[in-house]
Amino acid sequence: MTASAWMTRSPHGMSPSRTVNPPPPEVLFKTGSKAFELTQVLRRSSHGEQQLIALRRQPGQEPVPVFLQALSLTGRTVSRLRDPRARMQEMVTLARILQHPRIARLNGCHEAAGVLYLEWEHVPGYTLDDVSLLPLVYVHAYSEAFLLHVGLQLASLLAFLHGQADERGLPLGFVHRDLHPQGIRFGPDGQLALTHLGDAFSRLPGRVPSSITRPHGQAFYGAPEVLFGEAADARSDLFSLGLILLELATSLHLYSLPRVLMGDLDARLTDEDGQRVLQGMMVAEQAGRFTSEYIHIVTHAAAYRPEDIESLMFRLSPALRAILHRLLKRDRAERYATAEEVEADLRARATELGGQYGGAEAAEEFQKALAGTAPLMNAFQTDVGAFPRGSVLYLPTPAF
Structure with a gap:
């Protein structure tokens, strides 16, 4: 893939351009005068929910991009989890309470052909996942001030969510449980926004709990207690924030330690650690999430050490390292x-x-990092010595 192809964006992110005739649009569903055409499949969540970008079309109006959460009302997933309609209704209620200029608005809820759809405002800009990609090429492009800005924006949003109460003034106990870079937008104004309310937990009156214990959210950004099948709380969201900032700052991830073999990780585990890993695997199996990748992630969550975090952060200031260490306990x-x-x-x-x-x-x-990336892309793809000496990813350029 050439640099120019990589830099060609779709309206929804940094995606490669292809000179092929596009297929006819797929109409997901219609309701009244509205038709929703699929434009991008994003990801499938832990409980079978599909996340999509669609165009909402209405006669006499310009098409509007929207973000959809789609959950099937039939099949194996439904029988193992709590009633999808109850979960969706809880999300509708939460969205009414959690009004914030940097949280996408919920436009409505639709049911069509055995699928429930939550329709959210589509937030413009790049995903934070896109933003995190640039340092892989434009090495360590972001200043500490940039990293602090991102951290402050996300911490402020979490403070808002965690501090909410119901109409009686009772704390909602809100936990996002699915904070990850694909669910965060970096807007043209440099402000960050949440595209939806995650795999939310709250203490709303009348809430129907899940029928089984299960891990929540995207495993790669989950706190250890969540991966082990234990209850999440606000501090679990803060761990996810730490993982996001660590990745943005270093292009590395705590659950993918460089040059650490699974056997080395297993050797670190105490009997208690091993029991928690086993519990996490059993919970994941019960929820239909058990994969070889999950084993890898949950083992890292049980085995990483403070010195591993330190080795990933050797380029960062002592002050920023101290903050990340505390977030990632x-x-x-x-x-x-x-x-x-x-x-x-x-x-x-x-x-x-x-x-x-x-x-x-x-x-x-x-924008400067984005502009600087294009001429470096081809060199990055062909030169494995692109990372400097001292980096944990440094490898000598092989002789040909």
């Missing part, structure tokens, strides 16, 4: 207790750096 009791505490430490570090850095500066920095 395996024992949640040792993590930050609230998103507000994370926000305070990030803001204190931003103040130490001096100067004004906000959305406009972040957008400008991203």
